[in-house]
Amino acid sequence: MLKLSEIQKPITGELAVFEDKFKDSMQSSVPLLDRITHYIVKRKGKQMRPMFVFFSAGLSGTINDATHRGAALVELLHTATLVHDDVVDNANVRRGFFSVNALWKNKIAVLVGDFLLAKGMQLSLKNNDFRMLNIVSDAVQQIIEGELLQLEKARRMDIEEPVYFEVIRQKTASLIASCCACGAASAGADEATINRMRLFGEKVGIAFQIKDDLFDFGIDDVGKPLGNDIKEKKITLPLIHALKQVRKSEKRYIINLIKNHHEDREKVNEVIAFVKANRGMEYATAKMLAYQQEAFEILTHFPSNEYRNGLEQLVRYTTERNK
Template sequence: MPGKLSDIKNPVSEELKFFEKEFKNSMKSSVPLLNRITHYLTRHKGKQIRPLLVLLSAEVSGGIVDKTYRAASLVELLHTASLVHDDVVDDALERRGFFSVFALWKKKAAVLIGDYLLAQGLLLAVQHKDYDILETVSDAVRQMSEGELLQIEKSRQLNITEEEYFEIIERKTASLLAAACKAGAISAVTDPENAAVKDMWQFGHHIGVAFQMKDDLFDYGNNKTGKPTGNDIREKKITLPLIHTLANTDKKARRRIIRILKKRKKSNEHVRLVIDLVLSGDGVSYTEQKMNEHLDMAREIVLRYPEAGARESLLQLINFIGKRQY
């Protein structure tokens, strides 16, 4: 069984509390509306996986210092900005079970608050001359944008290959987790060529790819409710379980799936049909196998480091990603 996230946070629990104060301070403004929106965002924060990764990566690489907190704040500011902008792009009225900024304050304010958070992150890094951290995180944001646009392009054409699928998730999901881990390591070492910097980037990359594959599996019922959601199918997002099914099913079934995916509005029966075709083959088990390969590679990297609370938390986090139900 995976450990609870609260247990995984234990070795850096005090540091996470300090980070939260620093993060709130980094979002303060003299404009009341901005403060209301940022207060709302901090009240409905997510699992804090990214700042947790920054802190744990720094701890195993040499130790948490002031620069580590700035790295965690920069990562979380840019991540939050991307989520706010994503909700505008997707017309999403909810985020983490609560109303999104887009739903409450509409499009113009949501775009501007995203821009503000992005600018605050850039200023935080520049003011402290954390150019190495800034370069790492900015490169991840570039890759995230490229990944999203590549997915849009491929979903229109319905011809995505397994290789392209991995390119998309490496960019849109793994890049920021890899950057968070690398930023943590950079903050803790004096030599940029230190092996920990490359190790932590690779660790973040592998868990990021696995994290996205686990998300993609939820569409086929591997989640807290045990019920398929079919959301990716409705939105024409072609993920690995479906890619593998299309590549290994007969021509008649492939044509049926493509015909359904092309429909602008898909009935529940049509979505269920695609889900059943995926479940009847080995698309889900194949995706789980690939996910576990990445988790194993992440585990190998962590085991190179001396036994300590932070190392144990990273190992628990690997199990958490593989077994999570939400």
């Protein structure tokens, strides 16, 4: 199993510098805001997005100050969407800690998210990083559109495979694509290279989300089936494939369980068993590995070096991680 700490070795110094710059980019003159942003920074994730930015920049040219601004821009806008998502989902926990809205209520959380968006735009405009701002703003638009498309389809429970892929392309893959495109743009790459890196990130992002969806049909830390997506009435690829394998009557029965009995642990377990019996897991895994291979093929257009190796390892990590 690959470890992120091993993968990031070629850019460890860059990531350390980035952390300081990212903290600085969130500073304000309001003590309450500073307390909240300090809380957010202390509970940062795996730093995968900055890693994609730095590796993509190194592969496309040279890591420089613009690369650090690009990584900060991506993190600021991504963090803003997470803060807003927790309000929309009424979620009280993020990465094992209380969410901003749980500690400071929805009104303040929305304003903090708006502040982070403004900080990201301000950072780019001050330094004339218009190309990177355009790339990341487009990703934020796609994330919002993907969320709304998923909400619309979830009401009717009619998500087919093409719609599923469009939702995850917008919701998840667009952000990783913007990381890779920003990295290339910050290094002064031409449009063809930027677009190639964007497509690479999109393939990785789709594989990453399929892996997440597969986790939901597994077992949690205390040995219980998960099924959180089923509880939230989300239709993901393993379930979509399983539903296509059965008669309409059985399909209606399973959809009814998800619609009306998603809070019942036994019914959720029944849906999980149905997906496994109809090879939904195997089908989704094969799709995930196909996107992984497409990402690898894009990297063959670049010279072999430590940055390409880092990206290849990140691609493997997306499909081999255990959480």
